[in-house]
Amino acid sequence: MDQNSRTRRTILESLGEEIIRIITPVSICMFLVVILVSILNTNNDSSSSQSISTIATIAYTEDSSDSTWDKLKGALLNSLVFVAVVTAVTFFLVLLFYFRCTKFLKYYMGFSSFLVLAFTGGEIALLLVQDLSFPVDCVTFLLVLYNFTVVGVLAVFMSKMAIFVTQGYLVVIGMLVAYWFTLLPEWTTWVLLVAMSLYDLAAVLLPGGPLRLLVELAISRDEDIPALVYEARPVNHHDSGGGLTQRSWRRSSGDESANSGSNVGSAHLPSGSCENRAYVEEVGAAGGDSALSAPLIERRIDVQMHLAEDVVPGENLALEGIGLGSSGAIKLGLGDFIFYSVLVGRAAMYDFMTVYACYLAIIAGLGITLMLLAVYQKALPALPVSVMLGVLFYLLTRLLLEAFVVECSINLLMF
């Protein structure tokens, strides 16, 4: 470790900067989803009529005229089905990884991101154009969409694109999938969020959990899992003669051989030698297809298989994770992005007050998770704390805070 005569960075600068670098994209993703939801949902307010048939609603299609108890039961059934499918697909993914089908996983990941960008992105862009009455012609629109999609697939697929571009596209993919999830019926969404966070907890921490198996497999083989994982830019440690290998931090595609902890440069980093992994797997369902996503916090494993959204039958598994890369940069799986944004998007469908409350809850949960990551130094699930806090705050705001604030404002007491 070089000990130059330069002053040490304060803990605020190094630690704070790392945290900022992971909180910023999460916030941007949530912000974009809230904007999308507010623009696109003001016109179609009867959300019950927008029921899409997906694997998440296969057991029960919510109807606004059902009683509360029926809705709850239906939502529970839906979530159970969803979590079961996610579990099955995750085990399948573990199997594939066990048999070293890494190439297949990588291509699948590229293919699924293509589907998300092209079809879901195109759909949402089309809805925007329609709602805003934007006079764009089909040639321009299709050309721009084609550009966007192809470059997006390249950015996600190849590890050697500009970092900023890759990060940007990952955030966009998270936003698109999250918006798609907000189209589910209300009760189903909330119960699904809770169910997914419980699944995440179980899958990562229990000895038989699929994500834990995946992590251990990857550790034992010293490989990277091809996945869609957002990796923050590593902080500092770039001395002019630094021994930091150029691509030691790159984990976003699984085509590199793992340069485990043998990087000299990793010793420079405060958290460099930690091996924290968390995987997030995501499963998204669309039209019969299900994408599995399980949130995982993983430090060096990137696995992502994203499922086709609309047309293609089959399942995409997306593994994401939050963890510390070998270079000390924090990695957060795309599933975390997605479910956080779904929570905030759903809150936005009620009112902006709930949005603020849920945003604060999620950021607090993320901070707590990062703290636990630093303490425990192993794979951690990223969803449970944030989602539980978020749901709790949503309920409290909706039931208690809103009445309080509205009454105060009406009587000109506060606000």
Next chain:
Amino acid sequence: MERSEEALPDSAGLVLPSSTITANSSANSRGPPQWPTIDGPLGLSEEDSIEYARRFFKFGFLFLPWLWALNCFYFWPVLRHSPSFPHIRPYVVRSAIGFTVFTALLGSWALTFAIGGERLFSHVWDELLMYNFADKYGLTGWI
């Protein structure tokens, strides 16, 4: 919350969040840049960059001006410092030119379409308009 592991590394004391991005350019002001990509040490080496620049340039011909723009963005240090990186530079410059030309063409067509509207195109305008086009072919019903 504190970092309990090894002491904080003595780094260059980059405070700004964008410091890692601009670290390269601060080195540039002292002399020729070391790294051809905008990511600096995290990006590609010079030998790899030539291959990538060439591939981005060639792929851009498939109606992908956005790829050309990204090529220029990624190899921005190459554009800024003329004498360095003589092998990469031609591709990046040509990508920049291609992107500008393509965008000018596309932009003028899109603007003509949007501003001209029905007066200029008569009934064809309605057919070319995206949301009508989408409705005609049933593209909006998927979600």
